[in-house]
Amino acid sequence: MRQEQEREVGEPAAVRSWLRLRTPGDRARLVLASALMLFVELALIRWTSSNNLYLVHMTNFVLLASFLGIGLGFLRARAGRDLFPLGPVLLATLVAFVLAFPVRTGTGRGGQWRLIGMFDWAPLPRWLSLSVIFALTVATLMALAQEVARTFARFEPLEAYRLDVVGSLTGIACFAALSFLRLPPLGWGLVAAAVFVVLLGRRLLSPWRGPVIALAVLVLLLGTESLVGSFQWSPYYKIHTTQLAGGMFRVEVNNTPLQTALPVADIRRDSPFYLYPYTYAGSRDDVLVIGAGTGNDVAVALAQGAKRVDAVEIDPAIMQLGRDHHPDRPYSDPRVTTHVDDGRAFMERTDRRYDLILLALPDSATIVTGQSALRLENYLFTTQALKRARALLKPGGTFAMYNYYEPWLLDRYANTVRTVYDAAPCVQLGPSYGPRQQAVLTLRKDASTGGCTTTWSPRTTALEPSVDDRPFPYLGTRTIPSFYLWMLGLVLLASTVAVRTVAGPLRTMRPYVDLFFMGAAFLLLETKNVVQFALLFGTTWAVNAAVFAGVLLSVLAAIEVARRVTIPRPILLYAALLAALAAAWLIPQDALLNLSLVPRFLAGVSIAFAPIFIANLLFAVRFKGAGSSTVAFGANLLGAMVGGALEYLALIFGFNTLLVVVALLYGAALLTGRKHLVHPRV
Incomplete structure (x- = not known):
C-alpha cells in the first residue's frame, strides 16, 4: 500500500481520479x-x-x-x-x-x-x-x-x-x-x-x-x-489480374508480377523451358506439381501424358483464378487433384509415390508472418526437403526444379541437389531477363541424368545448401x-x-x-x-x-x-x-x-x-x-x-x-x- 501511495505522489488529480474509479x-x-x-x-x-x-x-x-x-x-x-x-x-x-x-x-x-x-x-x-x-x-x-x-x-x-x-x-x-x-x-x-x-x-x-x-x-x-x-485479397496477397488477348491473363501480387496464364500452344512457342523437365525424364504417369499457381505447369503435365497430377498451391485465391480462367482449364481435368497446402507440408504428409516431382517456380512475394525472416517457400529448398522429395520418387522417377535464377542462386540450388543425390544435376538454360536466367535442374532418383550431358559445375565457389535450421536460400x-x-x-x-x-x-x-x-x-x-x-x-x-x-x-x-x-x-x-x-x-x-x-x-x-x-x-x-x-x-x-x-x-x-x-x-x-x-x- 505504501508503494501505491508513493507511486501517486505528484500525479495530477484528474489522473488519480480515473486510476481509483472503476x-x-x-x-x-x-x-x-x-x-x-x-x-x-x-x-x-x-x-x-x-x-x-x-x-x-x-x-x-x-x-x-x-x-x-x-x-x-x-x-x-x-x-x-x-x-x-x-x-x-x-x-x-x-x-x-x-x-x-x-x-x-x-x-x-x-x-x-x-x-x-x-x-x-x-x-x-x-x-x-x-x-x-x-x-x-x-x-x-x-x-x-x-x-x-x-x-x-x-x-x-x-x-x-x-x-x-x-x-x-x-x-x-x-x-x-x-x-x-x-x-x-x-x-x-x-x-x-x-x-x-x-x-x-x-x-x-x-x-x-x-x-x-x-x-x-x-x-x-x-x-x-x-x-x-x-483487386482481390487472399490470406497472403493483394491480387490484381489483367485480362490479355486469347483468353490469357496476368497475375500481380503485392504490387509485383507473379505469373501469366498461358495455353500450352503458346508455352511451346514462347516459353519452352516449361517442357525441359520432361526432356530427360522417364515415365510421367504420376506427377506432383508444387507451386501449381494458375495452372500452367499442370496443363503442360497433362499435355505430356500424365495420368494423375497432384497440384499443390498454398494460395486458394490464385488456384481459384486458374480454375475459373486458365485458357486450357487444367484444374477441370479429372486427372488432376488439387491441394491448397504448403508444399513442404504436403510432401511430409503424403504417402504417394511419383514419376516426376516439380518445384514449379515457387517464388512467393511475402513472408510467413511479420515475425520471422521466412518466405512462404523457404522450407522447400533445404537439403531435408529435397531428401524427402527423393524419397517420394518411384524407381526411375525424376526430380526437377525451375525458375528465373541469378547465377549465384542457381549455383546454391544445384549444389543442394548435388549434396542430396551425390551427383551433379542436369542443367538446361533458357533466355536471360536482366540478371536472371531461366534454368531447369533435373536428376533421377538413382542420381542419373537420363542421358543429359550438360551437367552443372559451379561458376564460382559453391554456396553451402540451406538446411531446416537456417532456411535462407536467398541469403548468399x-x-x-x-x-x-x-x-x-x-x-x-x-x-x-x-x-x-x-x-x-x-x-x-x-x-x-x-x-x-x-x-x-x-x-x-x-x-x-x-x-x-x-x-x-x-x-x-x-x-x-x-x-x-x-x-x-x-x-x-x-x-x-x-x-x-x-x-x-x-x-x-x-x-x-x-x-x-x-x-x-x-x-x-x-x-x-x-x-x-x-x-x-x-x-x-x-x-x-x-x-x-x-x-x-x-x-x-x-x-x-x-x-x-x-x-x-x-x-x-x-x-x-x-x-x-x-x-x-x-x-x-x-x-x-x-x-x-x-x-x-x-x-x-x-x-x-x-x-x-x-x-x-x-
Whole structure:
C-alpha cells in the first residue's frame, strides 16, 4: 500500500481520479481495447507490405514499430492528455500515406523491371518511405495502447493481464476469420471503425470532430482500394489480374508480377523451358506439381501424358483464378487433384509415390508472418526437403526444379541437389531477363541424368545448401545484410530517444529491468515456435494463426495458475525453464518430422509450449507484485522490441541458436530481479 501511495505522489488529480474509479464496463472495455490494438497491428503488418515493396523483405519492421508504440502508450498511461481520439486520425494518415506513395514493380526503358510509385513516377527514397511508416505506426499504436493502459491500471496486475490476453485472442480470432473469408481491407476498416466508435463513446460528441472525419476517411480510402481496380485479397496477397488477348491473363501480387496464364500452344512457342523437365525424364504417369499457381505447369503435365497430377498451391485465391480462367482449364481435368497446402507440408504428409516431382517456380512475394525472416517457400529448398522429395520418387522417377535464377542462386540450388543425390544435376538454360536466367535442374532418383550431358559445375565457389535450421536460400552468406544493420541501429536509437522524450527519464523503468529482459527473451521464444510449427505443419496462414492463439492460451493458463497458486520459491521456475529450453534445443527437428501427424502434433506442442508456459508463469509471478503495472508492462513490451532485433541473429546462426540467446536473456532477468525471488510480493 505504501508503494501505491508513493507511486501517486505528484500525479495530477484528474489522473488519480480515473486510476481509483472503476466502472462495471471496464472489463469489457479492456478486452475490446486490447482486441482493437492487436487487430490493427496485424492488419498493418499485412496491409503495408502489400502496398510497399520496401517492406516485403523487412520482415518485422512494422512489428518493431508496433511494439515501440504499445510500450510508449503504456508508459504514458498517467499522462494528462488523452491520446486515444488521435488514434483514428493517425491511422487514416498512415493509410493515406501508403496509398499516395506506393512502391511497386514496373517496367522502365528497355523493358527492365524497376521500382515505381504512383503514376509510374519514381518512388520515395527507401529511407524516407520507411521512416514515415515507422513514425506513423508508432504514433498510432501509442494512441491505442494508452487507452488499453488506462483501463489496465484500474485492475490488479494479473487480472488486467488476463483481460488483455483475452482481448488479444479476440483480435487474432477476428483477423483470422476475415482472412478465411478473404475480405478486402474495407472489411478490416469497418471492423476497426466500429470498435473505435464504441470505445470513443461520448468523446465523439466533443466539439473537435477529428475522430469522426478520420474514421470516415479511413473507410473511404480502404473502400476505394477494395472496390476499384479489380483487386482481390487472399490470406497472403493483394491480387490484381489483367485480362490479355486469347483468353490469357496476368497475375500481380503485392504490387509485383507473379505469373501469366498461358495455353500450352503458346508455352511451346514462347516459353519452352516449361517442357525441359520432361526432356530427360522417364515415365510421367504420376506427377506432383508444387507451386501449381494458375495452372500452367499442370496443363503442360497433362499435355505430356500424365495420368494423375497432384497440384499443390498454398494460395486458394490464385488456384481459384486458374480454375475459373486458365485458357486450357487444367484444374477441370479429372486427372488432376488439387491441394491448397504448403508444399513442404504436403510432401511430409503424403504417402504417394511419383514419376516426376516439380518445384514449379515457387517464388512467393511475402513472408510467413511479420515475425520471422521466412518466405512462404523457404522450407522447400533445404537439403531435408529435397531428401524427402527423393524419397517420394518411384524407381526411375525424376526430380526437377525451375525458375528465373541469378547465377549465384542457381549455383546454391544445384549444389543442394548435388549434396542430396551425390551427383551433379542436369542443367538446361533458357533466355536471360536482366540478371536472371531461366534454368531447369533435373536428376533421377538413382542420381542419373537420363542421358543429359550438360551437367552443372559451379561458376564460382559453391554456396553451402540451406538446411531446416537456417532456411535462407536467398541469403548468399552467413551474415546480416548491412541495410538491416543500419535499419536496426536507427530503430533502436530512435526508440531510445522516443522513450526518453515521451516517458521521461529511463530510470523510471529501472525497477523493472528484469521484465525488460523477459520481454526480449519471450519474443525470441515465440519466433522460434512460429518457424518450428511452419516446418512441422506448413507455412499457411491458418497454422500461423493457430500458433499465435496457442501462445496466448499458454499465457492465459500461466496467469490462471499464478492467480490461484502461491509459488514460494519462484527461482525454481528458472530451473524448470532452463530444462525445457535444453530439451527443445537438443531434440532434432528431423526426429519430429519422421513422426506421423498426431504424434508429431503432440510432440511439437509439448516441446514448443512447455517453455512458453513456464516463462509466462515466471512473468506472471513477478508481474503480480509490480508496483506500477503499466510501467512494468511497458518495460516488458520495449524488451520485446529488442528481442525482435535480436531475431536477425538467426540469419547467421540458425533458429535453434535463438534458444541459447533466450536462455542468456532469462539469465539476465534472474540476475537483475534476484530480490523479487527472495521475498516475492503476494
